[in-house]
Amino acid sequence: MEQIVTPEDIPADIREEYEELLLGSVDVLPEGELLHQLVRARTEDRPLRVKLGVDPTAPDIHLGHTVVLRKLAQFQKFGHTAVLIIGDYTSKVGDPSGRSKSRPRLSDDQITANASTYVEQAAKVLDMDRAELTYNGNWLAPLRMDEVLTLSATVTVARMLERDDFSRRYLANEPISMLEFMYPLLQGYDSVAVRADVELGGTDQKFNLLMGRPIMEAYGLVPQSILTVPLLVGTDGEQKMSKSYGNYIGVCDPPEEMFGKVMSIPDVLMVDYWSLLTGAAKREVDEVEHRLQEGAYHPAEAKRDLAEKLVTLYYSAEAARDARAHFDRVFKEKDKPAEIPETALPAEAVVEGRVWLPRLLTSTGLASSNGEARRLIEQGGVRVDDVTVQDAKAEMAPEALRGVVVQVGKRKFLRIR
């Protein structure tokens, strides 16, 4: 960091605060600025206004979202003000960040629904009682055309095209709409509206975050500093965690599913998850990494511990222990789970007094079509009371199904009532 103020002038506790805020962050720009702000906040006795804008594009939030929320919560912990902006308006524009194509625009209903669950779920990480919660539609919706024009005059097209995802798409002959160009401007305007001192975001937000600075200046404000956090890689180990890639772990996933999904991440991701998601201190993370490298800590065991930690964070220690027991039982010992969901035999499964197995699977939701059900059976993926069925033509009498457990693959179980 640049030493504009000499380290000796800075109280030790602020230096500590700064160090902790740097932990798990990627870019902190402009260099040294945040430290100044922390000092200024202290001397002027004015907490920093730390902005996080989120677009409610998905109905549920996942662990990837919690990385930046944790960082915001950390600022809160140090007495600063968390300003959480729900991008009800910007989500109608669609953030082009990291995208190779335009996002679909969402409807108002979807946005409202998503926003309310977002806030509810963010509360699992953030202290919402002490946070400022706003919606950017409050100030973006009433903007007049001349105000929009004033705003768009602050940025040049060349500057826009410097941006990685835009230039890539431009070179690849892929469409970029003017609408998408507007997005960074609107996000910058949010910073003006809430008079942000610091804005947080994922590394893919760097451009948008930086864009806020000249815009704030143009509106006569002190430009914000920015802090980015890494993007969490999803369970596939390849792409960033995202609902649309289907590689996410939702904070509202039931404990067993959360546990199982954590177990499905590639081994190499374990340490990242540990440091970004559990709130563990650096020393603990280093130790885990070290012991794994030495072979003193079995990877499967480490992953179980990680999964248990995460479930504890979002549920409870008991729920986490149960989830672990469930996992070991079902996947390690290949036994049936302690609790199996039950369902009545659907009426449409019975034809002429007989139940054809594929139809049973389809009607109970264990398979999406009879064709898929057939395939599952032919591949040996279907068990009825622990007996693998391989005849796709199998039929049984409805009475014979009472209390029977149908298993599809390794993790779908259903008891017929």
Added chain:
RNA sequence: GGGGGGGUGCCCGAGUGGCCAAAGGGAGCAGACUGUAAAUCUGUCGGCGCAGCCUACGGAGGUUCAAAUCCUCCCCCCCCCA
């Protein structure tokens, strides 16, 4: 406004009259193995009670015994020039 290039299954992408429910890859699903729903290997991957049939290659018509492939019109995207 003019000229050119494109739109294929969940995604990427091959296919330019029959051998095409459509190569190849990815994702997904199943099986084997294992240290786990890791990794690896194998299989599968539109629907239908399925050795057969139905629906599908931007949309609508047409030519043909036969169309993703040819023709007409329409919609959408990209590039170049203005």
